[in-house]
Amino acid sequence: xxxxxxxxxxxxxxxxxxxxxxxxxxxxxxxxxxxxxxxxxxxxxxxxxxxxxxxxxxxxxxxxxxxxxxxxxxxxxxxxxxxxxxxxxxxxxxxxxxxxxxxxxxxxxxxxxxxxxxxxxxxxxxxxxxxxxxxxxxxxxxxxxxxxxxxxxxxxxxxxxxxxxxxxxxxxxxxxxxxxxxxxxxxxxxxxxxxxxxxxxxxxxxxxxxxxxxxxxxxxxxxxxxxxxxxxxxxxxxxxxxxxxxxxxxxxxxxxxxxxxxxxxxxxxxxxxxxxxxxxxxxxxxxxxxxxxxxxxxxxxxxxxxxxxxxxxxxxxxxxxxxxxxxxxxxxxxxxxxxxxxxxxxxxxxxxxxxxxxxxxxxxxxxxxxxxxxxxxxxxxxxxxxxxxxxxxxxxxxxxxxxxxxxxxxxxxxxxxxxxxxxxxxxxxxxxxxxxxxxxxxxxxxxxxxxxxxxxxxxxxxxxxxxxxxxxxxxxxxxxxxx
Numbered sequence: 001x002x003x004x005x006x007x008x009x010x011x012x013x014x015x016x017x018x019x020x021x022x023x024x025x026x027x028x029x030x031x032x033x034x035x036x037x038x039x040x041x042x043x044x045x046x047x048x049x050x051x052x053x054x055x056x057x058x059x060x061x062x063x064x065x066x067x068x069x070x071x072x073x074x075x076x077x078x079x080x081x082x083x084x085x086x087x088x089x090x091x092x093x094x095x096x097x098x099x100x101x102x103x104x105x106x107x108x109x110x111x112x113x114x115x116x117x118x119x120x121x122x123x124x125x126x127x128x129x130x131x132x133x134x135x136x137x138x139x140x141x142x143x144x145x146x147x148x149x150x151x152x153x154x155x156x157x158x159x160x161x162x163x164x165x166x167x168x169x170x171x172x173x174x175x176x177x178x179x180x181x182x183x184x185x186x187x188x189x190x191x192x193x194x195x196x197x198x199x200x201x202x203x204x205x206x207x208x209x210x211x212x213x214x215x216x217x218x219x220x221x222x223x224x225x226x227x228x229x230x231x232x233x234x235x236x237x238x239x240x241x242x243x244x245x246x247x248x249x250x251x252x253x254x255x256x257x258x259x260x261x262x263x264x265x266x267x268x269x270x271x272x273x274x275x276x277x278x279x280x281x282x283x284x285x286x287x288x289x290x291x292x293x294x295x296x297x298x299x300x301x302x303x304x305x306x307x308x309x310x311x312x313x314x315x316x317x318x319x320x321x322x323x324x325x326x327x328x329x330x331x332x333x334x335x336x337x338x339x340x341x342x343x344x345x346x347x348x349x350x351x352x353x354x355x356x357x358x359x360x361x362x363x364x365x366x367x368x369x370x371x372x373x374x375x376x377x378x379x380x381x382x383x384x385x386x387x388x389x390x391x392x393x394x395x396x397x398x399x400x401x402x403x404x405x406x407x408x409x410x411x412x413x414x415x416x417x418x419x420x421x422x423x424x425x426x427x428x429x430x431x432x433x434x435x436x437x438x439x440x441x442x443x444x445x446x447x448x449x450x451x452x453x454x455x456x457x458x459x460x461x462x463x464x465x466x467x468x469x470x471x472x473x474x475x476x477x478x479x480x481x482x483x
Contacts, residue, residue, distance in 0.1 A: 002079065002158035002189030004028040004051060008064030010214070011046050011055060013395045018387065020046040020397075022063065023214035028206075030069075030157070033190040035200055035222070038210035039237030040399030040427040044193045045085060047210070048160045051191065052082040068158060078107055081156030085163050085398040085425060086344055087140070087147035096138070097122070097131025100150045107154065121153035122146075124183055126175040128290065140167040140343045140421070141289030141453075148176060158189045163398065165196060166424050167343065169288045169453050177203060195427065198241040209233060237427030245432050247460040248439035254463070255279035258317040258416055258447050259300060259326075263309035270295040272309055275466060277416065279316065282438060282448045284458045287468035293451040294343050294420050296468070300449065301340035301418045302326030313337070317415055332365045339409030341419040343451075345401040349393040354385055354404055357393050361411040379407040382437065384430065398425035406434065410441075417441060420451045435460055 010022035021043025028034055036044050049055050050066050053073035066072070068079060084090055093099040100118045109117070118131060125145040138146060144167050151159060161180070165173035173196070181203055184190060194200040207225045211217040218225045218233070226233070226240055234240040261275035270292030277283060277300070285293050298304040299311060305327045315322040317337055321329055326338060342348050351357045358376040367375070380386040383403040388396065393404055402425050409417060417438070423431050438448045438461055452458060458465065 002156070002187070003030045003069050004158065004189065004191070005067045005070075006064065009047075009050065009066050010063035011043075011050060012061045013046075014058075014060045016060075016391060016395060019043075019063075019214070020060075021050075021210065021214075024064070024210070024216060026208065026216060026219075028189060028191065030189055031187045032206055033184075033204040034192065034206045034208055035197070035204040036191055036193050036208050036210065037197070037233070037238050038217070038427075039212055040403075040425065040430050041397050042210040042212045043397075044210060045162050045397055048082060048162050048191065048193060051158065052080050052160055053077040054082075079157040080160065081151035081154045081158070082160040083144070083147045083151050083162060083164050085166065086346070087143040087167075088344060090147050090150070091135045091143060094134060094136070095131065096127065096129060096133040096135055096146055099135055099146060100131075100153050103150055103154050117153045117155075118149075121149035121183075124152060124179040125149045126172065126179070139290045139294065141169065141172055144168060145172065145176065145289075148179070152179070152183045155185075156188070158191070159184065160191050162193045163195065163425060164192070165194065165199075167289075167421055167453065170455065172289055173199070173453070195239050195425070197239045201241070209238065212236075234428060237429035239428045243428070245428075245435070245456075245460060248435055249461070250281065250442060250463045252280065252443075254281035255445060256316045257314050259314070260312045261296075261300065261309065262312070264296070264299055264306055264311055265309055266292070266295050266299065266304060266307040270299070270307075271468075273468065275300070277447050277449060279415070279447050280442060280445050282442045282450070282461045282463050284462035284465045285449065285451045285468065286453075286458070286465055291468045293468055297340065297418050297420045297449070297451045300326075301338050302329055302334050303340060335361050335412045335414070336365050337414055338416045338418065339412065339414035341405045341409045341417075341422055343420040343424075345405035346394060348405055348408065349401075352392055353389065354380070354391050354393055354396075355389040357404060358407055358411050361408060365412050375411055379411060383407050383433070399427065399430060402426065403430060403434070406437075410437075414446075416447045416449070418449045418451075421453070422450055423452065423454045423457050431457070 006024050006026040009024040010019050012019045091099050097118050101114050104114045125148050127145050201222050207222045208219045209217040218229045230240045234243045256279050259277040263272040265272040311325050359372050362372045362375050442448050
């Protein structure tokens with residue numbers, strides 16, 4: 001069972017003027033497989049949270065009703081499984097197997113059934129480790145697989161997936177899609193939010209498009225929805241299959257060297273790696289989940305101390321600090337020179353409003369208040385965040401939070417920008433705007449380093465790629481770079 005009924009459903013988060021989602025009338029029968037689409041900020045994640053019973057009455061204002069098999073989801077959560085945009089928020093145990101078992105134990109599954117179901121779920125999603133693997137040692141993509149295993153192990157009547165392949169390498173994403181397809185029984189209802197629309201279509205038989213201003217824009221079989229609304233949806237930000245975006249490659253050779261990594265590593269998270277970062281170039285760092293791409297980004301950004309090797313900044317980036325490694329620079333100097341965007345944007349939010357989040361860096365580097373306001377206003381406008389200036393960063397949608405994290409890194413106009421999965425959660429329109437933003441920075445002489453699994457973004461932006469792997473190293477240990 002897993003029939004969904006919404007009548008005029010709407011939700012407004014506490015402290016927000018705008019409704020996250022509103023005026024939704026929707027009926028989904030048990031066993032249907034639905035792809036939920038809409039531009040970034042249309043309310044897709046909020047709608048899934050409502051269906052999972054995760055919107056407490058005291059956390060906002062609700063209009064209309066939402067029911068699953070005739071019941072309020074907040075009063076009967078056992079029939080629903082959900083995987084969030086950020087998988088780390090639903091990992092609660094220190095060991096991976098225990099985390100998958102947690103939900104089964106809470107629901108009173110007989111002890112003799114728990115571990116076979118745990119092992120089956122881990123196998124289905126291609127989890128690459130034993131069940132004793134510490135959850136703290138997992139990469140973002142590995143966390144995503146583990147969270148999906150936890151949801152599948154429950155064998156829910158309604159399965160809700162919010163960007164389940166966003167942080168996965170292509171092979172892992174394909175494995176997860178096959179795991180979902182194979183794990184669903186005939187009467188399991190699936191509601192999927194996914195920006196990789198073309199890859200997701202084999203999983204679904206129906207497409208529902210949310211209207212950002214409220215209500216449902218389109219509803220029906222995928223081919224019918226895209227035939228009737230494809231052009232308009234693509235213009236409004238939906239990833240309609242078959243619509244390509246022109247690339248933005250550099251038209252001039254790269255400039256001077258800014259940063260050098262020599263045998264840089266942090267065992268066991270990252271094998272020794274060599275890398276050169278140059279001005280006026282967009283460099284993409286690729287590789288499978290768990291190989292250390294995010295660790296490399298933190299090391300290059302001066303946010304981690306190397307375990308082996310070294311990071312050297314040239315005078316073109318560091319000025320008088322060129323003999324000092326970036327991890328030893330003072331915070332204001334680091335912020336002026338290198339901007340970092342984490343894989344999880346919420347890890348870098350420290351203030352109560354979007355405006356103050358953007359103003360923090362410029363204020364710390366000594367800018368005057370008029371200059372701070374001018375910088376913030378320009379970034380709010382460029383990244384479509386103006387209407388959210390007074391909002392709490394933790395109430396933003398995944399796509400909005402990602403754009404805010406990019407904006408905070410740009411607020412001090414650093415010469416080097418390092419982004420970990422910068423296109424996560426973006427609709428077609430904001431994805432293109434990020435592409436143009438990074439390309440403009442590159443063309444103005446900045447260096448842009450992106451850690452990403454987004455093959456389309458790499459094809460559209462990257463002037464050079466570096467792929468990490470774990471092949472044996474002749475000198476002992478591992479080599480982290482493959483040209």
